[in-house]
Amino acid sequence: MARQKKSVANNSIVPQVDIENNTITCPMCGEAKSSVKGASTFYKSLSPLYVGINLKHPEHPWMGFCKECVWSTYDTYYNILKDMKKAILITCMKFDIPFNEGDYDGAMKQCVNNQSSHPFKIYMTKVNSLGNFNNSLTGFDPKFLFDKETGKDLITNALELEVKDLDYNIQLTENDLQVKGDVIRLISYDPFAGYSNFDQKFLYNELITYLDEDLLSDAFKLSQVLQLVNNNNQIRKIDLVISSLSNDTKTLISNQGDIKSLSATKSQIVGSTDKIAKENSISVKNRGDKSAGKSTLTSLMKEYRELNFEEAEQDYYDQNKAYGMKLVADISNRSILEQLQLDENDLNDILLTQRQLLGDLQTKIIDLEEENRQLHVRLGNKSVEQVGDIVNG
Amino acid sequence: MAKRNQGILSTRKIELYKANSKTIKFLRRNPIIACEVILGIKLLDMQKYILQESWNKPMSLWACSRSAGKSFLGAIIIILKAVLYENQSIYIAAPVGDQSKELFTKIEEIVLGLGKTASSIDSLQDIVKQETSKSPACQTGFSHAQSGFNVGFYNGSEIYSLNGDPDNNRSKRATLVEMPFVVKVVA
Numbered sequence: 299m300a301r302q303k304k305s306v307a308n309n310s311i312v313p314q315v316d317i318e319n320n321t322i323t324c325p326m327c328g329e330a331k332s333s334v335k336g337a338s339t340f341y342k343s344l345s346p347l348y349v350g351i352n353l354k355h356p357e358h359p360w361m362g363f364c365k366e367c368v369w370s371t372y373d374t375y376y377n378i379l380k381d382m383k384k385a386i387l388i389t390c391m392k393f394d395i396p397f398n399e400g401d402y403d404g405a406m407k408q409c410v411n412n413q414s415s416h417p418f419k420i421y422m423t424k425v426n427s428l429g430n431f432n433n434s435l436t437g438f439d440p441k442f443l444f445d446k447e448t449g450k451d452l453i454t455n456a457l458e459l460e461v462k463d464l465d466y467n468i469q470l471t472e473n474d475l476q477v478k479g480d481v482i483r484l485i486s487y488d489p490f491a492g493y494s495n496f497d498q499k500f501l502y503n504e505l506i507t508y509l510d511e512d513l514l515s516d517a518f519k520l521s522q523v524l525q526l527v528n529n530n531n532q533i534r535k536i537d538l539v540i541s542s543l544s545n546d547t548k549t550l551i552s553n554q555g556d557i558k559s560l561s562a563t564k565s566q567i568v569g570s571t572d573k574i575a576k577e578n579s580i581s582v583k584n585r586g587d588k589s590a591g592k593s594t595l596t597s598l599m600k601e602y603r604e605l606n607f608e609e610a611e612q613d614y615y616d617q618n619k620a621y622g623m624k625l626v627a628d629i630s631n632r633s634i635l636e637q638l639q640l641d642e643n644d645l646n647d648i649l650l651t652q653r654q655l656l657g658d659l660q661t662k663i664i665d666l667e668e669e670n671r672q673l674h675v676r677l678g679n680k681s682v683e684q685v686g687d688i689v690n691g
Numbered sequence: 692m693a694k695r696n697q698g699i700l701s702t703r704k705i706e707l708y709k710a711n712s713k714t715i716k717f718l719r720r721n722p723i724i725a726c727e728v729i730l731g732i733k734l735l736d737m738q739k740y741i742l743q744e745s746w747n748k749p750m751s752l753w754a755c756s757r758s759a760g761k762s763f764l765g766a767i768i769i770i771l772k773a774v775l776y777e778n779q780s781i782y783i784a785a786p787v788g789d790q791s792k793e794l795f796t797k798i799e800e801i802v803l804g805l806g807k808t809a810s811s812i813d814s815l816q817d818i819v820k821q822e823t824s825k826s827p828a829c830q831t832g833f834s835h836a837q838s839g840f841n842v843g844f845y846n847g848s849e850i851y852s853l854n855g856d857p858d859n860n861r862s863k864r865a866t867l868v869e870m871p872f873v874v875k876v877v878a
Contacts, residue, residue, distance in 0.1 A: 480701035506701050514699065595715075595729075596774060596822045596846035602712050603777065604695050609712035612719070612776060617747055620720040626743045 313351055313362030322351060322360060326367035339364055341422055345394040361393060365419075368393060372418040382406070386421055400552050401425050407555075468495050478502045484509050489524050500531055508580070522578045529571045536564045719775050722746045726767055729774060730801065731816030738764050763808065765869050766797040769850055772867055774819055779848035781867045788854035794871050795840045795852035799833045802842075822846075 314323035314330075321330040322340065331339045333352065340351075340360035352359045361368070371392060376385035383402065390397045401424035408420050470478065481502050482488050490501045508523045540560050544550040550557070575581045582593075591597045602610035617623070640648070677685055697705060718725040723739045726732050734742065738760055745751040745768065755761050773779050785791040800806035802819045809815055823832025824843040833842045840852040851863075 476702050484701060506703055509701060511699050591822065591824065591845035594822050594845050596844045598711060599715055600777060600846045602708055604693065605697050605708065606694055607708055607712045609709060609716050613716065614747060616716065617720050622721050622723065622743050626740055629740065630744065
């Protein structure tokens, strides 16, 4: 990347324009170069420093310093700093060329694909492209030079600010740790060992919702679900970065290239996630056992009873003790009392029946109380473990 | 019923299942609320009273005037019993086959949201529609064989209509038998 610097001595500090010979003398290398072939020798510039350095088209003046000297200046700074961005920035300052973050990023991407081209040459092509000659731009922001944080690559910066901060602030709560424990208990290993808290919080909580009997008995499907959860985590991070790169209109416009590339990556991951869900019948839409009515009230009811959930059992005692039942029983009794017109014989019969019922019920109560007492005695003789076994069936 | 071990569940799922079980228990205890929540039907006070009073009784006899909503309420009880309890075998028996078909059709209209019965209830829900066992041959879950109509649910409950004289339809084990139009009162 570094190029050989020309060592030409010259005392002049401003470009010399020779009207008679149609030449411009570069103050750095001292060579008089033809201004007729200006575009191949000099960069165009709208800087007030170069006013008048184009005899043919004064509205588009040349920079006055030849291209080779500009490139060699960049090389000099690059050799000292070993930092492409800073070298470009200082070269821009030196020749009054604006520094544009978007153009710089674009140039860097092009450099990756075309490593033989000179970085500053590519940058200048970007800055002057589409008639957008330099200095018609807003100029450079000195904070790029002095502020270490903002001087970083935008994506890296956004990631570091958001993710690092989140990771620092996010702690796994007791609930999260329980979910993590459940995941390890159910699949017998920690699938997200080594991930940050920021990732783990999301990954375990997302994975736990997929873990059921069917999944645990299908090793391949489990691996696919793990991949799916990982994909979703990546999508979430991309969304986070896009959100920080587009938090206001100005940032959105200057970062549209990065946002576009992040969106493309996101689309690829979403595509892969969809494919996993479809091929492994993971989502409700693609579920293979639709006819079994999974997740419906009645199938859940059946499942709960199979899994021994006490509350799901039919409990007529509980139902008869319900407030609603008591309410209707009271209404019923009240209306019966209001309607009753009994004669003496009826009352005698009622009294007799009541006495018989009372006797029967009292005997029943005594029997039940005795049974209850005996059970308490038996429980008292058992150890805590045995009682636990009896209670748990 | 084969019992399974809760150990295959995560703590979160166990908590969720417990909460859902409580909801089911609550609905079984309060059929009027179940009627409003699951079916989306708001009953009259008189109908509420009949529903709650008949809910857990081994036998109940309704003596109501014409157009009191006996069949409608009967249909509701049958649906709620089938949905809220497992493995129910509910039979609709009438002296004439057409009468039991009539009640079965009423149930079908409420569940599928079709016909006159459904169109008269603005707040009707389609929750039970998702609960019927469906097959490629029977997309709604309601089959209409000549011998008797039938619908099944995922919890094993089934509703049958006996399309003929109940005397000729013996040896069937039922958890609930509803007999519409049994008594004819002659003034």
